Structures are given as C-alpha cells and as structure tokens.
Amino acid sequence: MTVARTEGTRRGEFDLINSLFAPLARRHPAALNLADDAAVLPPPEGGQHTVVSMDTLVSGVHFLPDDPADLVARKAMRVNLSDMAAMGARPLGVFLSVALSPAEGDAWMDRFTRGLEQDLGAFDVGLLGGDTVATPGPATFSITILGTVPPGTHLSRGGGRPGDHLWVSGTIGDSALGLRALQGDLAFLDEDARASLADRYRLPCPRVALGIGLRGLATAALDISDGLSADLAHLCRASGCAARVSGPAVPLSAPARDCVSADPTWLDVVLGGGDDYELVFAAPPGRDAAIRALGDRLNIPVTRVGALVPAAPEAPDTPLVWVLDGNGAPLTLAATGYRHRWE
Amino acid sequence: MTVARTEGTRRGEFDLINSLFAPLARRHPAALNLADDAAVLPPPEGGQHTVVSMDTLVSGVHFLPDDPADLVARKAMRVNLSDMAAMGARPLGVFLSVALSPAEGDAWMDRFTRGLEQDLGAFDVGLLGGDTVATPGPATFSITILGTVPPGTHLSRGGGRPGDHLWVSGTIGDSALGLRALQGDLAFLDEDARASLADRYRLPCPRVALGIGLRGLATAALDISDGLSADLAHLCRASGCAARVSGPAVPLSAPARDCVSADPTWLDVVLGGGDDYELVFAAPPGRDAAIRALGDRLNIPVTRVGALVPAAPEAPDTPLVWVLDGNGAPLTLAATGYRHRWE
Secondary structure (H helix, E strand, O other): OOOOOOOOOOOOHHHHHHHHHHHHHOOOHHHHHHOOOOEEEOOOHHHOEEEEEEEEEEEOOOEOOOOOHHHHHHHHHHHHHHHHHHHOOEEEEEEEEEEEOOOOOHHHHHHHHHHHHHHHHHOOOEEEEEEEEEOOOOOEEEEEEEEEEOOOOOOOOOOOOOOOEEEEEOOOOHHHHHHHHHOOOOOOOOHHHHHHHHHHHHOOOOOHHHHHHOOOOOOEEEEOOOOHHHHHHHHHHHHOEEEEEEHHHOOOOHHHHHHHHHOOOHHHHHHHOOOOOOEEEEEOHHHHHHHHHHHHHHOOOEEEEEEEEEOOOOOOOOOOEEEEOOOOOEOOEHHHOEOOEEO | OOOOOOOOOOOOHHHHHHHHHHHHHOOOHHHHHHOOOOEEEOOOHHHOEEEEEEEEEEEOOOEOOOOOHHHHHHHHHHHHHHHHHHHOOEEEEEEEEEEEOOOOOHHHHHHHHHHHHHHHHHOOOEEEEEEEEEOOOOOEEEEEEEEEEOOOOOOOOOOOOOOOEEEEEOOOOHHHHHHHHHOOOOOOOOHHHHHHHHHHHHOOOOOHHHHHHOOOOOOEEEEOOOOHHHHHHHHHHHHOEEEEEEHHHOOOOHHHHHHHHHOOOHHHHHHHOOOOOOEEEEEOHHHHHHHHHHHHHHOOOEEEEEEEEEOOOOOOOOOOEEEEOOOOOEOOEHHHOEOOEEO
16 A cells, blocks of 8 residues: 555566566575565574674665666665675675665666676575565665674674774775765876776675685674774774774775875875775784785785774773874874864 | 765764664664674574565655654554564564654654554564665665564465465455545544544554464465455465455454445445555365464454455456455446456
C-alpha cells in the first residue's frame, strides 16, 4: 500500500526484481531466488560469527546525480565491503534496498544492475534479498552486508595500546580531491590527474583481503570514511589513546602531491576530506615486518604513519590526534585556516 | 564525505547515534554498543538458520508526513517484523538506516526513538546497528531484520497444494480504509470508526507468534502488504496453484463492514488495498482443528476463506485468484469498476 505512486518510464517493483535482480541472486541458494519474504541462511561453517553492517547512499549527498549508474552501484557495494574490511570479515552477501525517483528510468537501472553484477562477481558475494520502492526524493540505496569471521578474531576499533604503530593502506585524500575535481576545482592539474582523482571518488577500493590478513596482527582498525584525522580520532577514543601522525609520512598519490605542492592548504582536504575507504590500523612494533610482508603478498601498499601515545585523561580538551611536520612540531597552517588538531 | 550537508536544528550523526540509538543497543551484546563498524553475531543456538529481510519506508509514500514520529518508527519495525512472521521466524534484531530531511528536528527524532524503544521491547528484538545520513528528500527509513528458525521449518510461499484450505489472520482491509479515512474519505462513518481504521493504517500488528506456531502446520504463507488478492496471487504462483476465495467469508471489522454495506465498491479497497500485515496461509484440511486451536491459544483470530485449486497451465491467461459471492459465482461489480479477478 502506498500513499502515492511515483510513475515513470520504469518497470514495476515485481518486474524490477524479476528481470534485473533475481538473475543475480541465483548464485546463492539462501536468496530463495528472491521469491520469498526473506532469505534463509544456514549457520556459517566452523562456528564462525556473522558480521553485519549497513550503509546508505543518497544521490546528491554521497554520489553525484550524473555519476554513471554502474559506478553508483559499485560504490554502494564498496562502501559496505569496506566495513567488512574494517572488521576483518570475509564478505558473504548483501541485501539491497533501492528507492528510485522518476529520474532513474529503465536504462539507468540496467546500467546500475550491470555494475552490481560486476562487483558481486569481483568480490564473490551473493545478492540475498532487498526491496524496491518509489520515492519523490533523490535515489537512495541502502545495503546491508553480511560477512563471517572465526570467533574472537574480528578487528575492533578499541584494541589499540600506547606504543602501537599506526598504519594506513593505499594513498590518502585522492577521493576528497576527486570530488573537488568533479566540482570544477583543481584546474591547475592536467586532465589525466583530475580524472585519476575523480575515479578514486567514484570507485573506492575496499581493502577486504588486507582486513582478513590483519586478523591477529592489528590491535585496532577502521576504514576511512570521514577523513583520516576524524576516523583516527574514533580509533583513539575507542582505544583510550591519543595519536601522533607524521604529516610527511602520510602516503599521497602523485596528483595529490601536486595539489599540496601547489597549495599546502589542500592538505586539509587530504587529511580531513574522507571517502578514502582505505584502512587505518594499529599494531605493536614487533609486527612491523609481518605487516610489510602482508602488504607485499597482497600487493596493497601499507605505510607506517605514526604511533598511538597515552591519552591525557586529566586534560579532556587535549586533542586526540596530532599531525606533526618533518621536525616533529605540530603542523600549523594558521594563515590558511588549516586546523592543526582534530577530534 | 558528503557532496552537500543538509543542515537543520538537529544533532550530528555521531550525536544521534550516541545519544539516541546507543542506549537502545545496550540490550544486545552483538551490537558492540554501535561503537564499531559492524555488529558481530555468534551462530544461532542449536544449528538454527538465520532469516533476513529488508524493508524501506519513505515519508509521503509509505506513511503520511504528519504521522506521529513514534508511530512511524513502530510501523517501520512492524512491517519488517511481519516479514519474520511470514517466514515463521523468531525475530532477533534489526539494523536501522535513517535518512533525515531538514523537517525531522530533534523533537521528532526523540519521539521516533521512543517509538523504536517501545517496539524493540514489545517484540524483544535488539537494535544491532545501522547508520544515519542526511537527505534533501523525504525522510526514509530502511530496516534489515534478522530472525531464526530451526533448519527446514521456515514457511515459504511455494509449498501450497490443491485442496489446501486458505486462511487469513485478523481482519482484512482496515488499513487501506484507514488511509482513506486519513485522506478525508469515509465521512459517512462516525469519528470512532474512522479513528479505529486509521489506527490500523498507522500501526499494523505483525503476527509473529502465529507465524512461529504455523511451522509444521502451514504449507505456504506470506504477509499481506500488497492486498489480499495480490499477495494470494503471489502464493498461488509460487505454489503452482490457483485460489478460490469466498468473498463473504473474508473477515471484516465492524467499521469495514459498515463501509461495504454503505457502498459495495469499498470491497475493492478491502481486498486490493494492502498494508494489512495479516498472514494469509495454506494448510491441508486435516489441520483445520489444529489451526483453530492455535488461533485460540494465541488469541489471534484465524478464518478459513477458501481453498487452493489446480492451476490451469494450459490457459496461462486464466486468473489465479477467484473471489466468489455467496452463491459461488465469481464476484463481479462491473458497473463500479470492481475487478472480479486479479493476478
């Protein structure tokens, strides 16, 4: 029952499910071909625990309305896969809720479905269920993802201890700069550089294999969605620590380095912008070699960027995350409004 | 990272989660106090299977923008609980994705949270996780619900056989009539009658205990969201049957009876309107007494409304669902546009 139906050049809900989604669901028997009211999953093998997370993307908020539909689907998948990576979980399947506005016609949904299929295959996860509704507002995609971990091995945010080294995967800041490029900024970069940053905004690379490999190595981890500084503050708060990060050690791509060289204030966007979907994690110094070996084996860059230090509970206003310059001084770019501390 | 933030007199995402949702999540350890990237659930006891479903409600589409916020929360919960009922699953917990427009301020969210808490308690389910985002469109609530069933006992849509009796719980059509009452129709009813129908629209009553009790009794079941006729057609299609329903046997509340007496065309809304969230189910005739005893024990009305009959695969255009009048003739109200058959 609906108060009002939003009409468009679009298949109805049943057609959408039958024609587009049901074929994708065939690869997993738990989906019951999307023909029932729910999916039914047997217990994971070996007593494993189930890890569940949910993330929603709104058109115009989390992606641009003119982003290609297949990349929208893949971004929705990858944002959720990144939560599995942050937990050290092996992704199992997704539930997809699709709220469509009149702007998303059949051609848009066909392309969306192709993107969905591509990443279901690439990450070997099943489409287990979901629903489709009409909305008079912007298209909204909500995914619930299920994964598995052996008991007691999931990565949390709260296990970091003073002295642990801090690491990040990949490069930081490309996505936030990519959004600026898509919005018409960064004209001083050449077209290829802008396109490479935009690609990182549209299509994050969730570090699923790294998360699984970090079980037993990392004491704390999370994925960077709100920005390295903000997400590291979450890790610090949960771990009861503070963090010191070496600004020059933070790994930047060549286009990001060009941005910061051209104008150091872009470092604010790099460290605070978010949407990286890289992992930031802590581990005792004795595991440095194992972590480097893991990165080499997976061909995923991992970079040591700092360390956890004791928090100052007697001074609750003390910042949790300090970014230091090459001389070990707190990085301040006061003239440009650059924040030297975050929480 | 967001393209644009929708500002309002509202707490930020972290505040919303910390101040409103985290206290509700304390009742279930798997939620990890909503402080991590995901929930972690141990395997269900006794090798049970996990049943998972997802349903989304959009303001102005699935509820009225001026519906009380606590009832919006409870309706979102109950629509999802109804899917567990349809599967015969015992609800375990929910994940809640909240997309808020500027219209939903702190007071609205406080009231929403109170409704959420009320139904989490009433149905003994945990708040396990979720996310909050801003939207420039209508408020949108997506819930993923998890439940459990012993292996092989879930109710499906596809197990019905010719000869099975067809049953419904509760009364049919109140919710669809209630929406009409809220929209200013049904002026010929007195105020109490209109209010009682409106209550059924705003606050469905998911038949969770009945669904669990029907394990081993019902051969097929689903919950009525699209309307008795349409949902029964889903059951027929999945079961490879057709259905004959006695129109006069369909249980109506007193206000619904008054509507149909005043104008028989309201029967179209009763049978086709939807949002009932009652169960429609099939069972062999030998189980009639057991089903009546179950309804008595649970104090949930169950009414036999018809039977499954062989489909006519040689005539694919034959309707799957026939509603018959008191004389056994197909019910036709052609002059009023009443549809005498559905699929």
